[in-house]
Amino acid sequence: MASITADLATTFLTLTARHRNQLSQLQATVLPFLLSPKTRPSQSLHFTTSSFRSRIIAVDFARPRGGSRRLTMAATATTTPKSEGSDVSTKIPPDDRIPATIITGFLGSGKTTLLNHILTAEHGKRIAVIENEYGEVDIDGSLVAAKTTGAEDIVMLNNGCLCCTVRGDLVRMISELVNKKKGRFDHIVIETTGLANPAPIIQTFYAEDQVFNDVKLDGVVTLVDAKHVGFHLDEVKPKGVVNEAVEQIAYADRIIVNKTDLVGEPEVASLVQRIRKINRMAHLKRTEFGKVDLDYVLGVGGFDLERIESVVNDEGEKKDQDHDHHHDHDHHDNHHHDSDHDHKHEHHDGHHSHDHIHDPGVSSVSIVCEGSLDLEKANIWLGTLLLERSEDIYRMKGLLSVQGMDERFVFQGVHDIFQGSPDRLWGSDEARTNKIVFIGKNLDAQELEKGFKACLL
Numbered sequence: 001m002a003s004i005t006a007d008l009a010t011t012f013l014t015l016t017a018r019h020r021n022q023l024s025q026l027q028a029t030v031l032p033f034l035l036s037p038k039t040r041p042s043q044s045l046h047f048t049t050s051s052f053r054s055r056i057i058a059v060d061f062a063r064p065r066g067g068s069r070r071l072t073m074a075a076t077a078t079t080t081p082k083s084e085g086s087d088v089s090t091k092i093p094p095d096d097r098i099p100a101t102i103i104t105g106f107l108g109s110g111k112t113t114l115l116n117h118i119l120t121a122e123h124g125k126r127i128a129v130i131e132n133e134y135g136e137v138d139i140d141g142s143l144v145a146a147k148t149t150g151a152e153d154i155v156m157l158n159n160g161c162l163c164c165t166v167r168g169d170l171v172r173m174i175s176e177l178v179n180k181k182k183g184r185f186d187h188i189v190i191e192t193t194g195l196a197n198p199a200p201i202i203q204t205f206y207a208e209d210q211v212f213n214d215v216k217l218d219g220v221v222t223l224v225d226a227k228h229v230g231f232h233l234d235e236v237k238p239k240g241v242v243n244e245a246v247e248q249i250a251y252a253d254r255i256i257v258n259k260t261d262l263v264g265e266p267e268v269a270s271l272v273q274r275i276r277k278i279n280r281m282a283h284l285k286r287t288e289f290g291k292v293d294l295d296y297v298l299g300v301g302g303f304d305l306e307r308i309e310s311v312v313n314d315e316g317e318k319k320d321q322d323h324d325h326h327h328d329h330d331h332h333d334n335h336h337h338d339s340d341h342d343h344k345h346e347h348h349d350g351h352h353s354h355d356h357i358h359d360p361g362v363s364s365v366s367i368v369c370e371g372s373l374d375l376e377k378a379n380i381w382l383g384t385l386l387l388e389r390s391e392d393i394y395r396m397k398g399l400l401s402v403q404g405m406d407e408r409f410v411f412q413g414v415h416d417i418f419q420g421s422p423d424r425l426w427g428s429d430e431a432r433t434n435k436i437v438f439i440g441k442n443l444d445a446q447e448l449e450k451g452f453k454a455c456l457l
């Protein structure tokens with residue numbers, strides 16, 4: 001357990017290795033990992049715990065082909081611990097891998113409709129499509145637009161559900177696309193079957209080097225059928241069986257409440273409230289026939305560390321409105337702007353937490369708290385959380401103030417995948433406010449907040 005915690009701690013520690021006062025204790029933990037022959041400097045760094053189930057993959061944010069930032073930083077720390085500049089290391093390098101978007105949503109929610117909309121819209125992007133349908137599918141029939149607009153490539157995964165049986169196929173397909181057609185498309189869109197739980201698909205982008213090196217996950221877009229989703233959300237599954245409708249909402253970066261023409265405003269409003277309880281991070285729009293602006297679904301950077309701030313600042317909602325203001329010109333008001341502010345935050349002296357305490361289902365919890373974290377305590381807290389609760393923590397994003405660290409530390413995670421990096425320097429007058437959002441199962445807001453606060457100095 002101790003050594004596992006040390007592994008986990010490296011996700012933080014390596015990034016703070018430049019800090020002199022912690023340096024001596026860090027080197028012992030960090031350097032053996034970084035400098036071991038197993039380290040692949042040109043790729044992600046994988047820290048593996050003893051069992052496969054709890055595999056922790058700490059992904060270096062550096063461009064996969066651009067050398068390892070982690071390694072550079074640690075190496076620098078050993079030689080010039082006193083003369084660190086914050087120039088190079090505070091900049092998150094550009095990531096020029098091909099972005100991929102996952103479109104998910106229950107059967108009939110409008111995924112293909114959205115895909116057709118994407119393929120026919122003017123956006124100048126060349127899109128490769130991976131379709132995953134269950135059973136026999138008439139691709140020409142369902143993807144009419146693809147024919148007419150000449151989507152760069154359409155490949156079908158039709159021998160099973162993406163989340164359980166064909167992950168290997170997905171990896172092969174993406175690799176093949178990249179190997180054979182690189183330079184001929186700018187974006188990959190993957191339409192999943194209505195029954196797919198998105199988690200294993202998301203994990204594929206991190207766990208498989210073949211994919212990770214060339215393709216980055218841009219976002220998960222979830223279509224919600226305004227008329228029928230309630231029924232699916234209510235469905236009680238046997239123990240251990242996931243409710244896909246809930247899962248699809250929980251993992252989303254963008255939620256599209258579709259088919260609003262089929263229900264009245266009160267139903268939509270209450271559905272939106274329900275969705276918000278599950279996922280406060282995602283932006284949400286209401287629409288008919290999947291008609292959203294393309295930049296709402298493509299190029300969202302849902303897993304990018306440099307975009308974390310916008311999410312943790314307002315958990316998506318303010319941005320929703322901004323987005324509407326700036327981009328909603330070309331389609332008429334057949335969708336209402338999402339102005340729901342159903343979740344009330346309580347602010348007291350820079351602290352806030354949400355009113356619900358312990359939700360056995362899937363819910364969102366956010367922590368906002370001023371102060372600086374003790375590095376070691378924070379490592380142990382986060383490490384232990386990842387180790388013990390990664391199965392329940394679907395997604396998390398955070399921005400932290402760590403004692404002795406001049407930069408803000410940003411991170412994001414999906415189950416046991418954790419990415420973190422310092423980003424820009426804290427401003428001299430800036431309040432050092434930590435912000436974390438968790439989405440997961442069985443989350444206890446009070447316990448999470450207590451654990452977090454115990455790490456504050």
Ligand SMILES: Nc1nc2c(ncn2[C@@H]2O[C@H](COP(=O)(O)OP(=O)(O)OP(=O)(O)O)[C@@H](O)[C@H]2O)c(=O)[nH]1
Nearest residue numbers: 106107108109110111112113194258259260288289
């Ligand atoms: N009334 C209405 N019908 C819609 C809307 N969006 C899509 N549809 C229709 O709903 C049906 C299902 O849409 P699809 O786009 O095929 O849904 P899907 O999620 O791809 O379905 P599966 O592939 O079966 O999971 C089609 O007949 C669409 O034309 C909408 O906003 N309002």
